[in-house]
Amino acid sequence: MEAIAEFDFEASAPDELTFKRGDKIKILSKEDDPFWFKAEMNGIEGFVPKNYLKMLEHTWxxxxxxxxxxxxxxxxxxxxxxxxxxxxxxxxxxxxxxxxxxxxxxxxxxxxxxxxxxxxxxxxxxxxxxxxxxxxHRSNSVSKQHQILLRSMDSAFSQKNPQVQALFDFTPQEDGELGFQRGDIITVTNRDDENWWEGTCRNRRGLFPATYVCPCESNNL
The missing domain is CATH 3.30.505.10 (SH2 domain)
Known part of the structure; x- marks a missing residue:
């Protein structure tokens, strides 16, 4: 993953990275802290503030x-x-x-x-x-044993914001969770966590269990 710096940032601690607006930064981890990414620049690892960056997203x-x-x-x-x-x-x-x-x-x-x-x-x-x-590796084999060129997925989840369908009813137990009924269509906005995804349904946004949904048949396969 990569991000572009939208503002200058001067490190104020030994484990932070200094960068300038326009710098390209490699993001190593997005889940460890709600306000900071673990990142790398020029071979040096450190933390960078999330709100100073614009992510370069990839569907893969x-x-x-x-x-x-x-x-x-x-x-x-x-x-x-x-x-x-x-x-x-x-x-x-x-x-x-x-x-x-x-x-x-x-x-x-x-x-x-x-x-x-x-x-x-x-x-x-x-x-x-x-x-x-x-x-x-889109034009050079990723494998030594076979000729395999990388190509984009055609499945439902290859979309940036795929839609999924609820398999079961889900009643929120905590603030920030998204309730829905079996058959509801949910637009997924974040799936960084393997167990709980974030999405929207009926003009509401929140977290929901990934095991309660399946790819929506209306997605392009």
Whole structure:
């Protein structure tokens, strides 16, 4: 993930990063703190204030979803060889994995990092950002064993704000939760947490359990 600085920021603590308006910043983690991102610039890691940045969003980034959920999404009808998503690594917190559909299975590739140089790689060639790595493997195989070129998912969840349908009624138990009834259509606005997503329904916004919904049939497959 990457972001563009909208304002200058001067670090006031040793674990913060100084940056200038227009700087491109690599975001390493979005969930640890409500006001700060863990980020990296020029090979140096630190924290940056969220409200100083504009995120460069990509539909292929799914955040904190499990390996199993990634496989289920990629195996949906309509996805072809090379359909992929990027998720947070389950085995290595703070790192990323690329899940790619090939034939009747899903392959997983751990994204390696040269922390000192601020580079990302799968094999020998290294890239200044995860975005650059992804773009390279759209025209160069991501696998050493097979010819697999990355391509966008065609499934429902590849959309930036996909719609899902409620499988069950849900009654909010806490402030900030989104209630709905079975069959309701919900527009998903954030799925960084694997268990609780954020969305809107009937002009209301809130959190809801991801297991209570399924892809909406009206989404383009």
């Amino acid at each position: 980034y799914m955040g904190k979803i499990s390996r199993t959920d990634a496989e289920n999404l990629l195996m949906q009808p309509g996805n072809q060889n090379g359909a992929f998503l990027v998720r947070k690594s389950e085995s290595s917190p703070g790192e990323f994995s690329i899940s790619v559909r090939f034939e009747n299975a899903v392959q997983h590739f751990k994204v390696l990092r040269d922390v000192q140089a601020g580079l990302y790689y799968l094999w020998a060639r290294k890239f200044p950002s995860l975005n650059d790595l992804i773009n390279f």
